[in-house]
Every structure is written in structure tokens, then in C-alpha cells.
Amino acid sequence: MNTYTLPNEKGHYGIFGGRFVPETLMKAVIELNEAYEEAKNDSSFQAEISRLLKEYVGRETPLYFAENLTKHAGGANIYLKREDLNHTGAHKINNAIGQALLAVRMGKRRIVAETGAGQHGVATATVCALLNLDCIIFMGEEDIKRQSLNVFRMELLGAKVVGVTSGSATLKDAVNEALRYWVANVDDTHYLLGSVMGPHPFPVIVRDFQSVIGKETKAQFLERNGCLPEAVVACIGGGSNAMGMFYPFIEDETVQLFGVEAAGAGVETDFHAASLTKGKPGVLHGALMYLLQTDDGQVQEAHSISAGLDYPGVGPEHSYLKDSGRASYFSITDHEALDAFQLLSKLEGIIPALESAHAVAYAIKLAGEMEKTENIVVCLSGRGDKDVDTVKARIEGGK
């Protein structure tokens, strides 16, 4: 493969990406790009991020050989990159810290963000507490009901949580409201977008801040085994943990990249979130990307047991990697994810987030098809404490 340099200066990844936002936001989006380009090359900025990631977040996170799971799968060795051990319990904080420091650098003391399950909201509220920034989180009313404990967490951290009732009252609508809020308050507010989506430069910024996952994995794996893994696997909603895992491996042709979407009740039904498997290219929230939509271009609602994967689009870079063939994308149903959730808990004593359980479920299948000498690293993007109520209800309901 040639050197990978995407996106281009307009934020395009092939036909995907771009800056499809109202003119009111263009100044902010252009300024953010300039500020980020400058910060990226400023060693004191990078040093401050590294310090917080080490001392506050607890990085580096372990790369753990899951021996019991490997035996169960009966094929390739399965390793887990333990992003669940980060402060706040998921990979989301990697990006929240970077963007909040960038906002401070730009003189913006107010942060607005969207959240689905509440993981990105909690990470954002946490960093805002740390850096003494005003924090407003938009969250769909449906998600507020599903994740009431996370709402309380955010409020405890000093954030204002605003319920969104428009549309389907889930993550997509929370992004709409956060964008509307940003349009109205753009002078003093930074939009701390939580995934590798939205207008350029957000997909680049989030990818870069999350790349710490893949960089550490690569170094840890090399040190332990003297080679690179044959495959890495990560779940995909918007796609931030996957992009953070994939990006440092993108030029290593021998490493296969697997993204796992939520198939919900099944991709043959209307109740899934498999944008790459079942969607068509379209424009939403500032970017051209694979999108679940009707023939008339109306965006459809996504469905998944995992609120963090419940989004009808997927980052533009994943859209590009799918079309270019560099990464492969598969989907896992609610049912399969629930099984993997319980299996990992019992076999390894690790309760994964339902999002991450999708990646685990696919890795088990994949391992079975690979040689025992080969290796897979799964990005275990978050911990499952937030999901035990949901899982309990599903298991008891299924009895």
C-alpha cells in the first residue's frame, strides 16, 4: 500500500467526508482546523495530553491475552485491548481530553456535546469538571430513560443535561440539537463531538486523539510477541474506537482490519444499525458517509440493544475504508452480543460494554476460522457496568 495521507485538505476521503454544515458554522469549523493543525505540532500541547492520559486516565491500558476465551473459540489467540480500564470506563475520554484542551487553547470556555448511552457525555462532563469548563450535554429523552444513572453522573460532575424530544429522541436527534445549539452560540462554545463523524476536521481530530489505542496496541504486541497481529477487531457505531485502533495499522498490509456493526434484530429486518452493510452514501451531520435512509433520502432510525451503536450513519473514513477494501465490516445481532457479554463475564471475569460485546462476538467467530498460531486483538472499548440492567431485563424476559 502507498503511504496513506487521507483526508485531503478539504476533509475528503474519496467521495466521503467534507464540511456539509450551515454557513454560520463555517468560520468555527475553519478556525478549529487551523487551531488543531497548530496544536498538533506543538510539543507542549502534546505533552499536556500525554500527562493527563497517564496520570488522570491511567494509560497505558493493558493488552491482555484472553486464554480462556481463546480456548473456547478454538482457533487464533485472542487478545483484549483494555480500554474499559480507562477512567470513566471507556475509550471516550481519550478524545474528550484532547478536544477540551484544544477548546481551552482556542479561548472557548463552554462545551456542548451529544451523547447516546451517556459514555461520551460522562467523559465530556468529567473533563469539563477537571478543566473548569461550562458543560451542556444533549441527550435523547429515550436514552435518558434507558440510562438514567448516567444522567445523574453527568449532573454530579456539574454538567447540564438537556433532554431532546424531537425526531426519534435518540442519538441522531441529540446531534441535531447540539448542532443547533452550536449554531446559536458559536462565538464562545466548542462542540466536543464524540465520534469520527461530523464536518471536517472532526473525523481527523477524533481519529488522532483515539489513535493512542492502536499505537499502544502495536507497541505492546510487538514487545510481547515480536510481530504484529494478523487481525484487529473493533465495534462500530460512529466508529471512534475502531478508527483509533485501525489507523496506526493502516499501512501494515499483513494486519486485517475488521469493524463490527450492530445488526440489532437482524440486517434482514428494519431494526438494525448496520449503516455500512445496509446503507447508501448520504449526507448527515456535516459529512458524506454510509447512511441508513429511505429511497427519498430521509434518514432512518437505527436500532440496537447497545445505545452507543444506535446511530444511522458511520464515520466517513470507515465509509472510505469499506469501499477501498482496506477494512472489512460485518455485523452482530443483539442476541449474539448478549451471548458474548455473558460469555466474557464468565470465562474471563470481564464484563464488557454491550458495544464491545459485538466485537467480542465477531472475534470468537473469526478466531475459529483462523490458525492457532495466528493472533487477533479485540478493542474492548468499554466496561459493562452501565449495561447490567438492560442485560438483566433481556435475560429475565427471555426466560
Place this chain on the structure above:
Amino acid sequence: MNRIEKAFSLLKENNKKAFVPYIMAGDGGLEVLVDRLVLLERFGATAIEVGVPFSDPVADGPTIQQAGLRALENGTTLKEIISVLEKAREVVTIPIILMTYLNPIYAYGINEFVKDIRQAGVDGCIIPDLPIEEEEMIAPQLEEVQLELIRLVTLTTPLERIKTIASKGRGFLYMVTVKGITGERKEYDEQLYQFLQLVKQVSPIPVMAGFGISNKHQISEITAYCDGVIVGSKVVDLFEQDDLGELENLMSIFKQESNIM
């Protein structure tokens, strides 16, 4: 000269300001669209913006969001809107401008869309989520068949960028009067009037102000600094409440022979 340019040059000759109402296609059912367009022309509209409903209208406030949802619940599609506009063209003489987010056009197929709206007698498009950086995907096709892409400038657009946008502009320049989304506003930022003057100075084409305008007082204040106003949420509301008397009243100053205030 196309219909939009003609309409504005006629206004200029007569020392008049423009009034462009916005309505949501399919709100109240697509069957009322032609009648509403005819009525707006009779009340003195210079041109009409016809909104295409979209599931995720990020530039719009509650009034237009709700109107869009009602239209979608009625099963409204872009294809049907275009075919109704083709019929409307037989009885409506003023310019018709489609206001649509990009995705319905993208799903329709850009070349197909341009061909079909031209065939239907539509005069131009406003695409609120298409900044000049991305317009190459549709602007050349529109230009080729002399359809106007109406571009927007806002209170956050820097002067140099305003000049760039205005110089590309065709038809008129849409000046967004608030930092925010569509919907009624009680008052405007003090900078607005200075800003309008500035935009008016640098724009080679007429400047129309829109977002938040809902009463005669605002209209007379704002039109002192530009070529006319676009009124959306208020018009949508008045149709929804079926208060046509108030709509006629709001537009009455534009029916007078000379309405320079």
C-alpha cells in the same frame, strides 16, 4: 435574464422592496400547494421559497421542524413536490425557489434533480447545508441550465469570505440575520444593521434578509438596509392556523406601488 433576475430588476425600476415567503411543501397535504402559491402571488410575493421536508433539519427551529414532520407524515416526497410544481408553473408567474437540505437531492441523483426541476419551471435552489467549499457537486450543473444557486452569508462570515460568496452569487444573496436557527425573534443583535449595510456594499447582487422576521415593524427596519426580506416560520404558522387575513395584512405593504419605507 431568468425569472429571478427579472423580478428583482422590475422591483428596482419601481423602487420597491422584495418579499419572499417560505412555505413547507406537503404541510396540509401536497394538494393545497398550488393554491397556496397562487394566494402568495396574489398577496404580493416577489418570489416563493418552497421547502422540502427533511428528517434532520439542523438549520431550522421548532416551527419549520414541525411543519416538515407533518409533511413527511403526509408521505411527501421530493419527486411528488417537483411534479406538483410543474403543474403550479401553469398558474404561478413569479419565481419559485426550492429550499432543501442536500441529502434528498443526493438520494434523488444530482443530475436527475437538476434536469427535473428545470423541466418543472423551478428557478433556483437554496441548500442550507452546502457551503461554497462543497458546492462543486451541484453548482456547475445548475449553472449550465441557468438555474440559480442562492448562496448564504451569516453574521459569522468574515468580510473576505462574504466578498467571495457574493461574487459567486446569482439571483440574490441570502443574508442570515441571526446567529441561530429559523424561527421568530423578539429583537435583533445591534450589529445586524451595520452588517447588512456592509454586505449590501460588497454584494453585486440584491441582498435579502431572512431568519427570525415575523412582523411589519421588523420588516420596515430591516428593509431600510437591504433589498427585501424572506419570512418563513411566521408564514408557515399562519397557514397552519389558517389565518389568511393576517398573512395578507403582513404582506400588504408589498402590494403598494412603491413600498420604499
